Amino acid sequence: MVERVKTMRHGLAIRITHWAIVFEGAFLLLSGLQLNGIFYFGLPEITYSLHVMVGFIFMATAFFFLYLVIEGRDYKWFAFRRIPYSIRYIFTEGAYWFRIRPEIQEPIRFDTKTGQYREKLIPSVIIVWWIYGVMGLLLAITGLADAFPTTFAVVYSVTDPIGMALVGVGGLPFILAVHRLLAVALVATVCLHLYASVIYHMIPSIVVGWRDEPVAS
Secondary structure, eight states: OOOEEEOOOOHHHHHHHHHHHHHHHHHHHHHHHHHTTTTTOOOOHHHHHHHHHHHHHHHHHHHHHHHHHTTTTTGGGOGGOOOOOOHHHHHHHHHHHHTTTOOOOOOOOTTTTTTTEOOOTTHHHHHHHHHHHHHHHHHHHHHHHHTTTTHHHHHHHHHHHHHHHTTOHHHHHHHHHHHEEEEEEEHHHHHHHHHHHHHTHHHHHHHHHHEEEBEEE
């Protein structure tokens, strides 16, 4: 049995910003579904304007979250050099899910002597956050090109040749198709993140901040 210690995992600012991103993202998803005629949620007729406005708020919140991660020096856990480690861990998790190998121990460890984490993340989260970053950036670019085609005409100069080469379509239709595809991929990634958060009992810590962390031996 691994010894555990109650530790403040997430500060108040991180928790508030995290849930702001969740609710803003949920609105963008619902409004996007209504705008595309997939589902009708009874949102107002100015849904497109609200979608664009909340998109700007979402980007601002995401940048503030990034600032908090950098200011708290948590960026080291997401370092680019740790991506191979993250991928290996995902394969190890997959092997356990298919019962190819025994259950793996939670890798998070807190050093009570130094009061510091030796490992703060479930390794699979590392690559997930990089995927969030890349897809979020592409969603922002395609969304801005949709809302302000003249201002972001340079985006079309890049995407038009790609669209014509791949599917024979360029311009706004291709931009919208990419935007929608990225949104679907992002939702799927969020579902995987939620699944891992439930499996590893992470959700309470992003609500109250505290978690019983395994102690480093």
